[in-house]
Amino acid sequence: MLEVIDKGAASDAHPTPLLFIHGAWHGAWCWDEHFLDFFADRGYRAVALSLRGHGSTPDAKAVRFASINDYVDDVESIASGLPTRPVVIGHSMGGFIVQTYLESHDAPAGILVASMPPHGARRFIPRMFQRRAGRAVRALTTGKSLQYFDSLDTVRTFFFSPTTPEADVVRYASRLCEESARISVDSLGLNLPKPALIKASLLVVGAEYDGCFSTDEVHVTAAAYGTEAVMFPMGHDVMLEPGWRDVAEHIDGWLVGRGL
Template structure:
């Protein structure tokens, strides 16, 4: 059984549940720190799953053998248990999983938060490796990517803006877990790229000005692929739901959902 953190419940004005999908190395905890309570307090049924091999969710195969379609199936499994189709909200790799999910499943709306673009993460992978080349050479970054991304300097520069307090970076980095090499270095690089033309769901695309992974230009391209305009947050890093200022991100999602689901 997949582990799901479940808060709140449907109300007369908020009947559609929200299903949050975490990014690489993260887990449902990244939504539980702030977002789940925020949206539950506003009358939503808010849920965050741990994809297989993350947190308390078991995996029938070693995590390095898991593919992006396995993660899509996990989202489908949790969504299928709900009485109505949920809004799907994905961060980073989770945003890519959401894009793949929406190509074959319907949803009332979707939100991409600092998401991997539909064209994949090849450019981002090269940028991060070049910026942190010493750590890239000194860790088992291809066989155990967690060794690289959990290195203190890499974690800060990649996931957070420079002003993020050390205690936030340290606490969150300590909770990072293993990620699938197959997903990172095959599916999201070239093998299983997204197909925006198959997606008809209304989409909100959010980006961070100081994102260590994806540039504002890539965020704009993602929004364009889904026939919308991006919303950029200044002075924020990749982990928009964990940094100071997360409330502004949640507020923007809440306003958009109010307009979109009404």
């Protein structure tokens, strides 16, 4: 059973549900801080899931072996139970999942938020080594990558902007969980997204102070899907940053413009 946080209800203005997919080391909680209530208050049904081994979803021991296809199955298990096909919204690794999901599943639209690019983690992993080589080696060789984020400085560097309140960084760092080792293999080349197979309209949102994926990578992602990226002056975890409302407002406007 996957943890699902479900808020709001479909309305005449917004009949299409929104399905939010978190990134690596996170859970549905990251959307529940601000975004779910924001969209529920706007007349959307807003649903977030925790992938296997994340948040309050069980199977933490087996999470290290979870593949991108396993995570896509998790998303489809929730999407297929909704009254209509949802807009799928993925953050970071969740954007990687959304891209792969859309290769073989219909959706009215997709939204990539500070997403892993189509070329995967081939630049993210070197960033980990560049910053903390010893920790990166231990994380990758043991399959226990959470140990890499054992300092608040590292958490801030990768996930938050320099101006994010320290209390927020402390609180969110305490909620991070272990991540799949197999997903690293998938994202380094074994199973990368195939943009040519994706027909859904995509919105690409990036963060200027993102410690995971560079501004150039965000623009590469947008170009792969024939669109332009919208950048915001914040860190990687845009849904948790003090300026989160600006991102939510832009997503809402984009959805309204498409009758969703």
